[in-house]
Amino acid sequence: MIRFNDVNKWFGANHVLKDINLHIQPGEAVVICGPSGSGKSTLIRCINQLEPIQKGEIFVDNIQVNKRATNLTRLRSQIGFVFQQFNLYPHLSVLENVVLSPIKVKKIARREAEENARELLERVGIPDKADDYPSQLSGGQCQRVAIARGLAMNPKVMLFDEPTSALDPEMIKEVLDVMVELAVEGMTMIVVTHEMGFAREVAHRVFFMDEGQIVESNAPDAFFDHPAHERTKAFLSKIITHN
Amino acid sequence: MLSHFNFRVILQYLPLFLKGLWATSWISAISIFFALLLGVLACSMRLSSTGFLKKTAGVYIESMRATPLLAQLYFFYFGLPTLHINLNEIQTGILALSLNSGAYIAEIVRAGIVSIPDGQTEAGTAYGLTYLQRMRYIILPQALGVTIPALLGQFIVLVKDSSLVSLISVLELTRAGQLMASERFMPTEGFFTVAAFYLVIYFVLKYLSTLWQNRLIYREP
Numbered sequence: 485m486i487r488f489n490d491v492n493k494w495f496g497a498n499h500v501l502k503d504i505n506l507h508i509q510p511g512e513a514v515v516i517c518g519p520s521g522s523g524k525s526t527l528i529r530c531i532n533q534l535e536p537i538q539k540g541e542i543f544v545d546n547i548q549v550n551k552r553a554t555n556l557t558r559l560r561s562q563i564g565f566v567f568q569q570f571n572l573y574p575h576l577s578v579l580e581n582v583v584l585s586p587i588k589v590k591k592i593a594r595r596e597a598e599e600n601a602r603e604l605l606e607r608v609g610i611p612d613k614a615d616d617y618p619s620q621l622s623g624g625q626c627q628r629v630a631i632a633r634g635l636a637m638n639p640k641v642m643l644f645d646e647p648t649s650a651l652d653p654e655m656i657k658e659v660l661d662v663m664v665e666l667a668v669e670g671m672t673m674i675v676v677t678h679e680m681g682f683a684r685e686v687a688h689r690v691f692f693m694d695e696g697q698i699v700e701s702n703a704p705d706a707f708f709d710h711p712a713h714e715r716t717k718a719f720l721s722k723i724i725t726h727n
Numbered sequence: 728m729l730s731h732f733n734f735r736v737i738l739q740y741l742p743l744f745l746k747g748l749w750a751t752s753w754i755s756a757i758s759i760f761f762a763l764l765l766g767v768l769a770c771s772m773r774l775s776s777t778g779f780l781k782k783t784a785g786v787y788i789e790s791m792r793a794t795p796l797l798a799q800l801y802f803f804y805f806g807l808p809t810l811h812i813n814l815n816e817i818q819t820g821i822l823a824l825s826l827n828s829g830a831y832i833a834e835i836v837r838a839g840i841v842s843i844p845d846g847q848t849e850a851g852t853a854y855g856l857t858y859l860q861r862m863r864y865i866i867l868p869q870a871l872g873v874t875i876p877a878l879l880g881q882f883i884v885l886v887k888d889s890s891l892v893s894l895i896s897v898l899e900l901t902r903a904g905q906l907m908a909s910e911r912f913m914p915t916e917g918f919f920t921v922a923a924f925y926l927v928i929y930f931v932l933k934y935l936s937t938l939w940q941n942r943l944i945y946r947e948p
Binding site: 532534557558560561563565567569571572573574575584585588589590633637 | 844846847849850852853854855856857860864865868869872
């Protein structure tokens with residue numbers, strides 16, 4: 485579903501992704517963790533070309549992303565993206581936030597789009613907030629709207645960029661519950677997160693990134709119980725002792 | 728002071744003032760319309776990554792902001808006919824007012840656009856919207872929302888600046904005051920009435936901008 489072949493990216497002189505190779509199967513849920521500045525957010529932002537890459541190839545569903553001829557609008561409409569800071573449109577109601585792209589990009593009729601949006605809001609547990617504005621919602625509710633906005637495009641892949649990092653602790657669970665449900669239903673997802681409970685529960689694989697490289701990847705139990713690399717051990721010992 | 732006012736003469740000149748008020752209103756309205764169009768266009772050119780567009784918009788904005796409106800007005804009034812472009816006085820006035828105000832509006836809108844967080848553009852991009860769609864549905868509604876007070880200020884400046892077209896003999900509000908002042912030698916009454924009518928326009932504009940703002944700006948809980 486998603487394939488990286490020797491992907492390299494620089495921000496100026498800063499080499500942020502180094503020879504990344506990975507292959508993610510349809511229906512797979514992958515968690516990427518690692519210290520800040522390790523390139524994990526950049527990695528998933530390259531998948532929908534929010535960030536261009538300088539070397540290598542990225543394929544989504546066998547379509548090469550980093551090619552001039554690729555229809556990026558079409559590609560992006562198949563990839564849901566959830567931001568750390570939600571990035572909801574503050575001037576639009578919750579419902580309008582969800583239906584904007586289906587109507588304008590996928591050219592779906594408004595009635596159908598709204599019906600679909602209400603179903604999705606129901607699914608993320610906030611059907612009664614459709615006519616509210618983002619400023620009236622809590623962080624957890626905002627993030628669930630953002631997930632509904634992603635799902636409204638009926639994507640093949642959902643990407644999550646630290647979806648719970650900007651949330652108050654008591655709101656993290658409500659967002660994770662929605663994500664767990666998605667993973668169980670078989671959505672292909674890549675999640676950048678430090679929620680290790682989530683990783684253990686639903687991830688098929690966990691990647692550890694450091695200094696622009698994927699240092700280690702393994703099934704969650706093996707990853708957490710028997711990390712192979714010193715760097716992984718050091719990282720895990722730091723975050724786990726504080727849990 | 729009011730007790731010395733000759734209201735009878737003001738009343739006598741009222742039809743002229745109303746004619747002037749009407750002219751000022753529609754000249755300003757048309758100029759505001761074109762200035763907004765020009766402003767948004769110049770602003771998007773200035774923000775574009777194409778060097779040529781960026782520079783063209785820069786030259787336009789700087790030259791308009793750096794020179795007096797009166798000089799621009801005379802420049803178009805006397806200059807265009809030598810290029811065999813014949814506009815009447817009113818058209819010349821609208822042209823100068825729109826071009827001048829458009830440059831200021833471009834900068835106001837630009838400030839509004841750059842104040843919108845990058846995340847908004849990223850969200851729009853990630854969800855497949857094209858540049859124009861992002862502008863139309865995400866960025867401009869928010870940018871215009873926060874710039875409405877500044878835009879209102881610019882519109883009011885334009886209405887007051889429209890008094891300058893009286894100097895190329897367009898009969899508008901200020902011209903009506905000048906006529907009364909010179910025919911009856913009553914400058915106080917004449918220009919006081921003119922000022923009062925400008926105040927009326929101001930309140931109408933302010934009311935309209937509040938309506939507009941309520942439609943566009945962030946909705947607070």
